[in-house]
Amino acid sequence: MSQRKRSKGLGCSQLPDGEDDFIPTQVERRSQEQLNQKVSELVQFLLVKDQKKIPIKRADILKNIIREYKDAYSEIIKRADRTLQEVFGLQLVEIDAKRHIYILINNLPCAQGELLCRGKEQEKMGLLLVILSFIFMKGNSVKDSALWEFLHLLRVYPGKQHGVFGDVRKLVTEEFVRQKYLETTAIPLTDPPEFKYQWGPRAEKETSKKDVLNFVAKMQGKDPKFWASQYSEANKATT
Amino acid sequence: MSHAGTSGESPPAARRRRARPPQPQERAAREEAAEAAHEEAAEEEAAGERLRQLSIGDGDDDDREHNRMIRSQYRELISTVQQNREAMLNSKSNRLTEALEEANRLFDGVCRAREAALDAHFLVIASNIGKEKASELHSEMSAFDSTAFAEDLLTFMGINRTEVEETDESEDIPGGFLPTGAWQTIGEEAPKYFRRAPTFHYMMGSFKSEPPVPKQRIERQRKASRRKAERAMPAQLKKMEESHQEATEKEVERILRILQTHFEDDPNTPISFFDFVIDPNSFARTVENVFHVSFLTRDGLAKIKLDEDELPIIEPIKPSEGGEEEDSRAGARNQVVISLNQKEWKEIIETFQIREAMITPPYQATEEEMETE
Numbered sequence: 001m002s003q004r005k006r007s008k009g010l011g012c013s014q015l016p017d018g019e020d021d022f023i024p025t026q027v028e029r030r031s032q033e034q035l036n037q038k039v040s041e042l043v044q045f046l047l048v049k050d051q052k053k054i055p056i057k058r059a060d061i062l063k064n065i066i067r068e069y070k071d072a073y074s075e076i077i078k079r080a081d082r083t084l085q086e087v088f089g090l091q092l093v094e095i096d097a098k099r100h101i102y103i104l105i106n107n108l109p110c111a112q113g114e115l116l117c118r119g120k121e122q123e124k125m126g127l128l129l130v131i132l133s134f135i136f137m138k139g140n141s142v143k144d145s146a147l148w149e150f151l152h153l154l155r156v157y158p159g160k161q162h163g164v165f166g167d168v169r170k171l172v173t174e175e176f177v178r179q180k181y182l183e184t185t186a187i188p189l190t191d192p193p194e195f196k197y198q199w200g201p202r203a204e205k206e207t208s209k210k211d212v213l214n215f216v217a218k219m220q221g222k223d224p225k226f227w228a229s230q231y232s233e234a235n236k237a238t239t
Numbered sequence: 240m241s242h243a244g245t246s247g248e249s250p251p252a253a254r255r256r257r258a259r260p261p262q263p264q265e266r267a268a269r270e271e272a273a274e275a276a277h278e279e280a281a282e283e284e285a286a287g288e289r290l291r292q293l294s295i296g297d298g299d300d301d302d303r304e305h306n307r308m309i310r311s312q313y314r315e316l317i318s319t320v321q322q323n324r325e326a327m328l329n330s331k332s333n334r335l336t337e338a339l340e341e342a343n344r345l346f347d348g349v350c351r352a353r354e355a356a357l358d359a360h361f362l363v364i365a366s367n368i369g370k371e372k373a374s375e376l377h378s379e380m381s382a383f384d385s386t387a388f389a390e391d392l393l394t395f396m397g398i399n400r401t402e403v404e405e406t407d408e409s410e411d412i413p414g415g416f417l418p419t420g421a422w423q424t425i426g427e428e429a430p431k432y433f434r435r436a437p438t439f440h441y442m443m444g445s446f447k448s449e450p451p452v453p454k455q456r457i458e459r460q461r462k463a464s465r466r467k468a469e470r471a472m473p474a475q476l477k478k479m480e481e482s483h484q485e486a487t488e489k490e491v492e493r494i495l496r497i498l499q500t501h502f503e504d505d506p507n508t509p510i511s512f513f514d515f516v517i518d519p520n521s522f523a524r525t526v527e528n529v530f531h532v533s534f535l536t537r538d539g540l541a542k543i544k545l546d547e548d549e550l551p552i553i554e555p556i557k558p559s560e561g562g563e564e565e566d567s568r569a570g571a572r573n574q575v576v577i578s579l580n581q582k583e584w585k586e587i588i589e590t591f592q593i594r595e596a597m598i599t600p601p602y603q604a605t606e607e608e609m610e611t612e
Contacts, residue, residue: 125435211432214432
């Protein structure tokens with residue numbers, strides 16, 4: 001009941017007042033109230049699905065939420081994104097235009113001193129940031145052997161159970177890859193097969209080369225300009 | 240096998256052999272000889288070498304051992320190179336060059352395809368590494384020292400370097416003690432660099448079914464009433480057992496004895512019926528007394544008649560009496576219905592000033608006597 005009230009309120013502000021939004025005729029067949037109901041359902045669905053940080057597929061959205069409103073899909077998605085931005089400060093981003101996969105990212109600038117994630121999640125993010133920094137500074141692509149050799153220096157071993165991360169190999173090769181933070185590709189003509197790691201689409205959206213370079217600079221107590229080519233690449237990317 | 244001998248003599252090998260300066264004695268001999276002789280000698284030498292190869296190729300035991308050794312050395316070299324790949328890539332190291340020189344040396348002893356194949360395998364690996372080294376040189380990235388980065392990270396995580404740990408790891412691992420909150424420290428810094436959406440969780444947790452509090456209350460009430468009912472039961476049962484016909488008969492006999500006792504004391508004065516049956520303390524017992532007295536009159540053990548004031552009196556009949564016809568007939572034929580309600584009962588008590596019951600109640604006989612006192 002309260003959901004409907006909420007959506008009604010947003011619906012009023014969402015109705016284009018003099019905006020030249022092109023609403024396709026199929027949408028008019030459905031009442032505004034019905035559409036807004038679907039939008040609210042989709043927003044809740046996305047928020048819950050995002051808990052594990054595994055990207056959301058369009059097929060799941062269609063099957064669970066949209067159902068018979070398939071013709072109004074793009075309109076519903078658009079409105080849901082607007083709701084997420086205006087109400088929650090989040091953004092719905094399509095990271096794969098071909099396979100139609102979405103993630104939620106934070107629209108607000110990174111706030112200092114705010115604990116938005118805790119404990120285990122934070123530690124994983126720390127490891128992830130270290131890995132992403134290594135990949136970027138090494139030219140955006142590293143071989144798995146190089147990555148593990150680097151993590152070796154930090155007392156993180158693929159074959160050994162880690163006190164904090166447990167099965168690190170699984171965390172890096174499965175979890176981070178599934179969440180689209182990292183991307184792994186096989187190197188051709190290698191035997192035994194070797195893989196290379198790059199930034200995944202979620203990493204591209206959630207952070208930037210500039211931020212990561214700043215992190216490295218902070219750790220090493222140097223100016224980011226110290227690494228001239230990385231610096232120029234990072235600044236090029238922000239345009 | 241002979242072909243193997245010839246194929247073992249690959250162009251580079253031949254070139255290398257030819258590059259070697261000829262023996263001084265040979266040189267002297269050749270210098271003296273004519274050009275033709277020199278060429279002849281060279282040809283002979285080549286033929287002689289080929290023969291030597293053939294005999295080697297035909298697998299003497301010593302030769303087999305020699306080849307086996309070469310193969311194992313090659314394999315060792317290949318595995319060393321593969322395992323220390325990253326170390327070789329390090330631009331500062333010369334290890335790739337050293338490996339190449341080692342392979343070159345080994346190749347001198349190679350004379351068959353089998354070992355040469357291993358040499359070729361090594362060449363592929365070495366050139367791959369060489370290509371990578373070259374690409375690193377050409378890379379547009381400024382030199383990034385990952386080892387230094389790792390050390391700085393450890394420092395940030397709060398490593399204590401004064402305590403040196405002796406580990407089995409290679410010398411690349413720095414010593415020092417990493418505290419437990421190490422990754423938490425980095426974890427606190429990390430979120431600042433991400434625009435990660437905070438995860439959504441319901442504040443009150445997921446929906447749970449209601450606890451069965453009302454059910455318990457109902458159960459308790461039911462139990463309580465059941466208990467009371469049980470308690471009531473035994474009391475009722477007791478009363479049930481006692482109200483038998485025998486009890487009635489006993490009562491009747493008791494009342495007869497009381498009547499006879501009273502009449503013996505005072506044989507000539509009949510007892511007022513009301514005085515006899517009425518219990519001023521209990522209307523119910525009064526009714527019971529009337530009930531029991533009626534048995535007496537029915538059985539002809541007592542008689543009720545009216546006196547001069549037309550008030551009923553009661554007196555026992557002696558069984559020995561012959562029985563005046565009038566009386567027995569009158570007793571047998573007369574039936575009386577007595578009705579009594581509480582109002583009348585109270586009026587009778589008032590009128591006749593009945594203070595105590597002549598028929599003592601069966602249970603509380605002593606108590607009643609005390610009370611009336």
